[in-house]
Amino acid sequence: MPELPEAETIVRGLRIHLLNHSVQSMEFPKARFFRPQSEYPLEHFRGAYIRNIFRHGKSVIFELELSHGQHAFMVVRLGMTGQLLIERPADAHTHAIFHLNSKKSFSFRDQRQFGRIFFVKDWRPLFLTAKTKRLRSEGALEPGRQSSSLQPVPDPLEIDGERFVQLFYKRRGMIKSAVMSQQLIMGVGNIYADESLFAARIHPRQQLHRLSKLRLREYHAVLVKVLKEAITLGGSSISDFVDATNSLGEFQFEHKVYGRKGKPCLRRGCRGTIRRIVAAGRGTHFCPKCQRKV
DNA sequence: ACTATGTCCTGCGAGC
């Protein structure tokens, strides 16, 4: 389940091999089940140069320079089991193959088929809040108009503690739902929600409005630390995750709560047992002894 | 304005 650290790990691998190469052709072998959504005829991408590869939240974004100089973006939403792989022979789960002029190729594989590919003029409208997207689709907002509400939902690594506090302070609801919602920040999924809340000693069902600004600021710092450590270790390989060169991550060995139901809490001096409950509709792991509600 | 549930999908493991 690729979240922010896994997407970042994929991006770093892709950059080494693909930057400034050009796309000769694209194939969609399972076109009956999987097609990219595109604002352009796909022929426009013949000869397009890959000028940049970056990440926002859990998505991998390719900046393409088309043959007539115009720029466009390919946004890959990895879903649950999406993989971007360099020089990997196609198999039953390969949904897209990109052949490069350099004779290299890379492909998009996705067993559970929750992933999506978008070809767009501007990547940012894909990362608006659900509410703004709805207003836009109803025509209530001018697509071109400058407005702060048309800014993409931020990534936790690009905002400071103060901004984080602004987003979360005095909101209703439980903290785990808010962190995972992709409406306030983008990139945190189930694993990193559980791990960061454990590290910050916050109960996943903690009501947000009862947390002080100081506590929220602390949580942001801890969340950033957890995400950065996970990036350093190449992400968490739980079931399917591999990077662009098919290598496994190592952060799964650092998990303190995720997947540790019934095991002893690893915090020094704590003799609690990790519990698994369902919160925000997801399996949720925490230590009832050192993550207390306030 | 929030939470919960259902949907999509495949692979895997528990249980009979």
Added chain:
DNA sequence: TGCTCGCAGGACATAG
């Protein structure tokens, strides 16, 4: 042993 069933969850739609 071999089958069925339920679960895993990212994003979104819909219901409460």
